[in-house]
Amino acid sequence: MKTTLADFTAAHDSDRPILLTGGAVVTMDPSIPDLDAGDVLLVGPQIIAIGADLRSDPGHGAAAASALVVDTRGAIVGPGFVDTHRHAWEAQLRRSIPDVSDLGEYVMSTLAGVAPNYAPEDMYIGTRLAALTALDSGITTMLDFSHNSRTSAHSDAALNALIDTGIRGVHASMGPHFGE
Structure with missing residues (x-):
């Protein structure tokens, strides 16, 4: 099922985690490498984590599992x-x-x-x-x-x-x- 803007807005407004997954991630941070395909975990206006597979990450797996998932394959995910x-x-x-x-x-x-x-x-x-x-x-x-x-x-x-x-x-x- 495709994620709608209404779904995204509701998750953001309720501080439900949002997982942007599968896109090319441009971090603009020299300490975090860019990823050809990766995940970005958001809660409210904050980026909580960036990684190759956050659902398997011990520190962020639970939040990623409960997150609204936005498939970003074929897109570039970067800071505004x-x-x-x-x-x-x-x-x-x-x-x-x-x-x-x-x-x-x-x-x-x-x-x-x-x-x-x-x-x-x-x-x-x-x-x-x-x-x-x-x-x-x-x-x-x-x-x-x-x-x-x-x-x-x-x-x-x-x-x-x-x-x-x-x-x-x-x-x-x-x-x-x-x-x-």
Whole structure:
């Protein structure tokens, strides 16, 4: 039976162990070698163990046996990436201004032209889209450099979008460059 996102979320929220098994494990830790195929044992937000076969490991076998199993064969298991500078509110503008060739044109078309018309709902949509695309590409933490926070409702909408996606997000609000 395939593990669903609902299964994963329920296990995570209840601190039930989660065993990611069979994938290529990239540890990013010089003291723990990468594995062509291995296991990663999680409890809540913590990585408890990494190994070739944790179900057979004397120290982690019981937790691995009670874990929700996620088959990661054919995938790469690695730590999440951090994006330290994303203007999330603009996500839905991506590819809509193809003729912008320099910073001045960007400022005039986006910050002076489009941004003053943004409502809080637009902030939510852009920020949610940015967070979801970040998660889809392996980014688990992002700083949303939100330089179109026109009102507290605009910032609240952006914060709610970060919360609703489940990404670890920091909303760094800044007043708009143009408009009120």
